[in-house]
Amino acid sequence: MIVDNPNWWRGGVIYQIYPRSFFDSNNDGIGDLPGITSKLEYVASLGVDAIWLSPFFTSPMKDFGYDVSDYCDVDPIFGVLSDFDNLINKAHSLGLKVIIDQVLNHTSDQHLWFDESRKSHDNPKHDWYVWADAKPDGTAPNNWMSVFGGPAWHWDSRRCQYYLHNFLDSQPDLNFHNPDVVNALMDVLEFWLKRGVDGFRLDTANFFYHDTELKDNPPREEILEGGIGVRPDNPYAFQLHLYDKSQPENIPFLKRIRALMDRYPNTTTVGEVGCDFSLKTMAQYTQGNDKLHMCYSFDLLTQDSSMNHVRTTMETIENALGDGWPCWTIGNHDVNRVASRWSENKPNDEQAKVYMAMLLTLRGSVCLYQGEELGLAEAELEFEDLVDPYGITFWPEFKGRDGCRTPLPWTDETNGGFSQAKPWLPVAESHLPQSIQIQKSDPSSVMNAYSDFLSLRKNHPEFIEGEIEFLYNDDKVLVYLRTLEKVKTLVGVNTGETPVSIQLNDYLDKPAKIELLPLPLNLPSGTLNGSQLSLGKFSIALASVR
Known part of the structure; x- marks a missing residue:
């Protein structure tokens, strides 16, 4: 009998799957849950410990699933709830844990909660979202900015008030100062725990609470890369974000999540932290064994690939961490692929192997983004191919996130073997020679290097603990x-x-x-x-x- 290790997450390697781009089982051009299930043997063969599924919940897909309209159901483009149950069962049979994204900070503006909230000032959900009156001159309540550019407030003509949105204006922020909201979200988490998930990746985990006095953020003296939306071409970077996120009230909420997780043995949480003091916040959120199990930040998701930066980041977190625990990633669905980002756009397979070995031997857990194990570079797309509203807004200085979200190439055939239909994003021609099928038979491939090094890592517990x-x-x-x-x-x-x-x-x-x-x-x-x-x-x- 195999006894499950309750601390499997501590030093665990988590493989992030972006469902839209993993594998299309019904040939509609969009990846789906049955497609993921059919390819889990491949993921298990790499030697990872868990998968992280980006959102697959019901959504109008204005932000491709990160705008949820029903937290407790599967969007029809991905399948149905029974498809998720099948995925869980298959993953567990292969020894893989399953972590799912939870986007708790905001919902879609098509969520039933928001429909009710915007109807009046006195309905049962009138304060489930962050509403505020205009200033006397009709302008927004304060100077807070959206990560996606422009003010973080949107005027609603039904309530004749502004609502807060840290991201798209179709993603209104929930009001965590309302205990009914928190209770509803705890019910959401438990819904998925009862279905057998092994943990949650908490999107924007430091954004949940805001300053109730709506104080203006001060200007940022120096624009430093490293947080969500922090780029010189984005006015979000011009502020020091002291009041719109990372509030002290977040800590009791994280403790409540941990208390729930402790009722479900062997489960875990990993929080995404994007703030002006990310390493300090990572430490704070994971210390004491009563909040999140681990966190990751954007500090290794920047353009800075220098080993000076890596050492400074590691030593800064180690000095502050205490008994907390970090999680590190050098690529995900929100940033340019590391093979391009850290190579000055001159991708090199041998360099990709070195970055892999570094990531897998640093202290902490690890998230690998699908395609990293193939050494995939950022896909170059034409403006007409873009679907990401972030990229469309800031083109051409910033091309958005589509280039790291293109479908995974399984073969070098048409559409990379991803789908027989036209994919939702084009499969990059440059990715076809790096397909899974080709790399599997090449002993010197990046994919085989990942698999072999992950195997080596399991025989060296010093890398894990x-x-x-x-x-x-x-x-x-x-x-x-x-x-x-x-x-x-x-x-x-x-x-x-x-x-x-x-x-x-x-x-x-x-x-x-x-x-x-x-x-x-x-x-x-x-x-x-x-x-x-x-x-x-x-x-x-x-x-x-x-």
Whole structure:
């Protein structure tokens, strides 16, 4: 009998599936739940621990599922509830946990709750959303901005008031200061727990509460990349977001979620944190074993691929974390694919392998986004192909999120074997030679490197549970120790094209015996001569330190 590990999430590897683009089982051009179920053997073969499903709930799809109109049903384009049950059963039979997105901060403006709320000032749900009167001159209640550009307030002619929307104006924010709203959302979470889900990814987990006095945000003195919507071409970046999110009332709500999760053994939560003090917030939200199990931020989802930035990010969170736990990702459905973003748009398979090895040996859990294991670059789309309202608004300076959401290439055939119909987004021609079918038979492929390294990782518990100590870094090179009890494994990664040699004893507390560990043959390996570590361009080294 296999005893389930209640801490499977701690150091677990989670594979994010974007349902629209994974696999289309009924040939309507859109991926669906039966399509995911039919391909779960592939995901399990990679060696991951869990899948994370982006939203599949009933929605008008103005933000492709992140605008929910019914939290407790499946949108017809993805299937029906029984299809989800089948997916859960299949995943569990393969040893995969299932985490689903929960978009609690806001709903669609087509949700029945909003329909009722906007009818009057005194109906039973009149304050389920964040409503506010106009200023005497008719302008918005304050200066808060939407992540997607423009004011975060939309005038509603029925109530003759403004409502808050941190994202699209078709995504009104729920009022978490109303206990009835919180109770309703807790019922939503329990609905899915009873169906057997193993956890939740909480979208915009620091946005739930707002300042009730609606105080203006102050200007930001310096625009630094790293948070949601923080780009020089977006006025959202011009403010320091002190009052529209990350409020202290969020903490009791997260504690209530944790209390619910604790009633369902072996489940977990991972929160998405996008704020001006993201690493501090990550630590705060995961400390004490009474809030979220883990969080991730946008700090490794930026354009900054320097190892200086990675080390600073890791050491900052480690110094603040205490008994909390981080989750790291270098790609997801909201940012340009890492193969392009971190390679100055010159994707390289060997470099992709190095970034993979770094991610999988840092301290924390890991989220991998579908297609990363293939080394897929950002798809280049014409303006006419865009469907993302974010990209349409900011084109051409910012092309939106469609380029990282194109369908997964299963084969090099028409539409990448994703669908026999025209896909909802075009399959990139450049992705076809990197299809799963082709990479599976190529021992040197990025996909096989991922699979082999994930297997290696399971045999090195220090990568999953151990402490981390950074020894050396420059712009392209990072060297660190992972330690669990008496086992010390050194990791060296060179993400650049210039070979380097490092005298390791210069960075260790005392001279040590260092022995290079074998890597899978498809990974570019460094060499060791005594304590002299040599890393060629785009290379990796693992070494035992005694």
